[in-house]
Amino acid sequence: MRFPRFDFQSATVEVGRFGSAPIAIHASFALVALALTLQFWKRYSLEGFALTLIGIAVLFASILVHELAHAAFARRYHIPVQRIDIHALGGTVQFGWRPSRLSQDLALTFAGPASNLVIAALCGIALLFVLEPHMVKAGCEMIEDGFEPPNTIFSRALYFAVWINLGLGLINLLPAFPLDGGWISYRLLTHKFGQRTAGIAVASLGLVFAVISTLVLLGSLLAGMAIYAPPDFRTNVEALQNAREGYPIL
Numbered sequence: 723m724r725f726p727r728f729d730f731q732s733a734t735v736e737v738g739r740f741g742s743a744p745i746a747i748h749a750s751f752a753l754v755a756l757a758l759t760l761q762f763w764k765r766y767s768l769e770g771f772a773l774t775l776i777g778i779a780v781l782f783a784s785i786l787v788h789e790l791a792h793a794a795f796a797r798r799y800h801i802p803v804q805r806i807d808i809h810a811l812g813g814t815v816q817f818g819w820r821p822s823r824l825s826q827d828l829a830l831t832f833a834g835p836a837s838n839l840v841i842a843a844l845c846g847i848a849l850l851f852v853l854e855p856h857m858v859k860a861g862c863e864m865i866e867d868g869f870e871p872p873n874t875i876f877s878r879a880l881y882f883a884v885w886i887n888l889g890l891g892l893i894n895l896l897p898a899f900p901l902d903g904g905w906i907s908y909r910l911l912t913h914k915f916g917q918r919t920a921g922i923a924v925a926s927l928g929l930v931f932a933v934i935s936t937l938v939l940l941g942s943l944l945a946g947m948a949i950y951a952p953p954d955f956r957t958n959v960e961a962l963q964n965a966r967e968g969y970p971i972l
Contacts, residue, residue, distance in 0.1 A: 734807070740793050743803040743816075745786070750810035755781050757950050758886070769875060776879045782808065784838060784887050788894070789813040791837035795830040811900065811952045812890070827909055831902045838891035845883040852877045889951060898928030898953035899961045899971070908971065921965025928958030 733749040756763070759777035762770050785808050792815045793803045802818035821827040852874075897907035904924050911920035932955045942949035961971045 740790065740803055740806055741797070743793070743805050745806045746808070747782070748807060748809035751782070751808050754810045754950055772875055773878060773882075776875070777882050780879060780883045781886055784841060784883070784890055785813045787837050787841065788834040788890055789815050791833040792830060795833045799826050799830065801830075811954065812894070814900070824909060824913060828906055831905050831909075834902050835891045835894040838887040838894070842884050842887035842891060845880050845887065849877060849880040849884065852880060893951045896927075896931055896953070897924055898931045899925060899957045901928075901953055904928060904953070917971070918965055918968060921961060921971045925958045925962035925965060925971075928953045928961065929955065932958060 734746040736744045736746045738745040755778045756774075758781060759774045762773035762777055764770070786806075789806050789808070793806060796803050796815070796817055799821055801821065804816040804818060806816075807814050821830060894901050895903035895906075898904045899908075907927075908920050908924045911923055915923075932953050935951050935953065939950050964971055
């Protein structure tokens, strides 16, 4: 039996492997997980505690599936996977190299968001089977008011899984670094306009989305919950500087 191994220097816990590549959780993931489950643990009840643990597990599993989808396509294209990390910005896969063929690179990159959208759809279908018809109607009315639908812990967990995976899937398609949509946009724009123009365009959009993300986070915290999502300022500032100076983007 293999036990998780904690690395004090990097503040990570190795929880498994994909082939020979370690899968590690960074300490920063805990902060984001607690923020995204704020609506549960602030209730100070046994149900709230249970939902918090389930929510953290759902978040971790959703991010892990996303990264494993990238890794699976990398293996399909005979690209080595060196490491998988789960952290505050979601997750990353370190590849030995990126595919030289545009179609393969786009497929590998899109696999992550696509996996989350599939999970969201499956959880949504499951939720319809779990809830009674009158509860589905009540749930839809409460969604419009910004609340989650009533019922059991299981239905609440499914509801949380739907929105978390929708968020992971759609947000990761935004044209900003270090999101998958940023890399897809960069490759497509590079093919037509060159690396410098593509890098400047995507990094500039990334800074705009970073401002929006920060405002959404502050507004959601004032509303008693937390909606946090990348992109971040630092990554896009560095990408913009590199693009202007003719260096590699990331």
